[in-house]
């Protein structure tokens with residue numbers, strides 16, 4: 183793929199709105215508007231890189247993330263998802279585009295210009311109603327637009343849907359998460375045909391254990407669609423404690439493979455999301 187598919191500078195309209203509607207930065211709390219210059223720069227320079235939950239759930243495709251789920255990025259994702267800060271969809275979607283681009287460069291086959299189909303992991307219906315929007319679908323549309331601008335053909339399509347409620351995943355280990363999610367997603371009726379002759383890239387805002395992405399890949403595979411790669415804005419990286427002893431949380435962490443496997447691990451609580459990944 184064209185290496186020029188890098189993040190683009192912010193749209194002038196965004197800058198204008200920030201001037202007209204000043205506020206605190208959702209990333210760092212400074213007075214620099216909804217997204218301060220520094221946090222914007224941190225997002226826009228985030229390179230897509232491979233990440234791997236440890237252990238990976240069965241069926242998880244290779245995953246690429248733009249950045250760590252830490253610091254300003256955590257605040258920005260939460261503000262967009264839970265507080266309806268919709269203008270953050272543009273910078274977050276551009277970050278997602280860099281992850282998709284890295285995934286496409288490494289993980290997709292052939293040089294033929296097969297259009298990408300970004301398939302967002304769906305939120306629970308109740309969460310969409312409560313939030314008033316589907317945050318991951320919104321990010322997927324922005325990412326697809328950015329990729330098209332960079333010459334990578336493709337679009338986003340919400341072909342997956344939840345088919346049953348799942349229990350809150352917080353506090354569940356990796357195996358329990360897999361059981362909780364098994365069969366929870368399905369391809370929408372009539373949507374399977376739209377998956378043909380497309381390079382499917384599963385997209386989500388966050389990867390934690392990979393259980394949700396694995397379930398989404400299973401649902402797509404059930405209608406014959408291959409999912410060679412997945413991409414997210416951010417990946418959690420969990421520290422398991424420094425005792426050297428086995429830790430019950432060992433089954434619930436994501437490892438970043440760039441540079442050093444232990445870089446930048448954090449230990450954030452995982453109750454940020456109604457749908458832990």
Ligand SMILES: [Zn+2]
Pocket residue numbers: 207208209210211212214217218219220221222254
């Ligand atoms: Zn900031």
